[in-house]
Amino acid sequence: MKAYKELGKEELLALREDLNKQYEEAKAKGLKLDMSRGKPSSAQLDMEKDFLGMVISDADVTTETGVDCRNYGLLDGIPEAKKLLADMLGVSPDNVIVFGNSSLSVMYDTVARSMVLGVLGNTPWCKLDKVKFLCPVPGYDRHFAITEQFGIEMINIPMSENGPDMDLVEKYVEEDPAVKGIWCVPKYSNPQGYTYSNETVKRFAALRPAAEDFRIFWDNAYAIHDLYEDKSDDLLEILSECEKAGNPDMVYEFCSTSKVTFPGAGIAGIVASAANIAQIKAVMTIQTIGYDKLNQLRHVKYFKNIEGMRAHMMKHAQIIRPKFEAIENVLSEELGELKIGSWTKPVGGYFISFDAMEGCAKEIVQKCKEAGVVLTGAGATxxxxKDPQDSNIRIAPTYPSEEELRVATDLFVLCVKLVSVEKLLKSMEA
Known part of the structure; x- marks a missing residue:
């Protein structure tokens, strides 16, 4: 098949007629499939039945330091859980605080704390005339929702396979004191599945911010979410790089086990310098008596160590890897020669990023919805x-069954073709 842009008007009109017929047939099937969020599938959740069934006896509720996990104490988490998360990220347990089940809550609190109380003695952001955040795009919609809610101005930073455009990052951070932070998903980024290069991480660590209270919000959500044992991505550890560069306080790193055990019942953590940890703990003493230590203990007893976690993640990979490969195969076979879209080919994480022809994403997502397949809203990334090009679509392969995924992908491809033909015909009429 020739690329669509090489077709003449009559060829495109005939193609549109055929595609419209296929689309009406697809709509008649009455599909109800949801690919809007990166949720673990039922098969992945069922894999955790032994975790759910774990019983901690009265004799097993004490930490290695002698604290009873049923009672108050250990505000920043039990030592064993701190070590588990530290090993997951390659840092020292001294730099870890363990929270509840959601790293998103920890990120929200971190922004709120900066707004209301300030960062290490600096003016609270709410008392400043202007606060800005850099946002690598396409990116994670829930990050953007946090900063938008607090009235923080967000600035788009283009992404490449190596990470954010660091020339732009350096320019904004080092020249504008109103720039207080940047959102980052450094490994298997949401939605592209890119991992920041060593050079990118080193450039982050070497930033010389105009604002003393500038912070990198390093959401390492997919630190151990590899799809393959033999071709996973490696991410340089940023906290130690910041220390080497003389910027020990410049990063907050976030993590959780939400897609390792249960999304609603995992454990989350923050990694930061001693000074940042001290400020966070000072606030926590007023905010909470402590988080669920029994759940922290259950995670430790279940995995035992980082090797246990990695082995467990390969079981997840066995379930979701075929889904990623199935989508890649369909996209390559159906769209590869048509030149009407491009997509990423990640080796980890939870998403694939698809770029349609400019001005087509909203219409593609809408047509999919009308035919019974719900995708993440166009522009959400x-x-x-507001996607300036109206081209990016996030594909979340994990939740549907393999059969549902095949049906949904076929419909997606059909909608991409149909909307692209319509776009080309309109351009001929202009």
């Missing part, structure tokens, strides 16, 4: 839900 950009601040304020």
């Amino acid at each position: 950009f601040p304020y839900k």
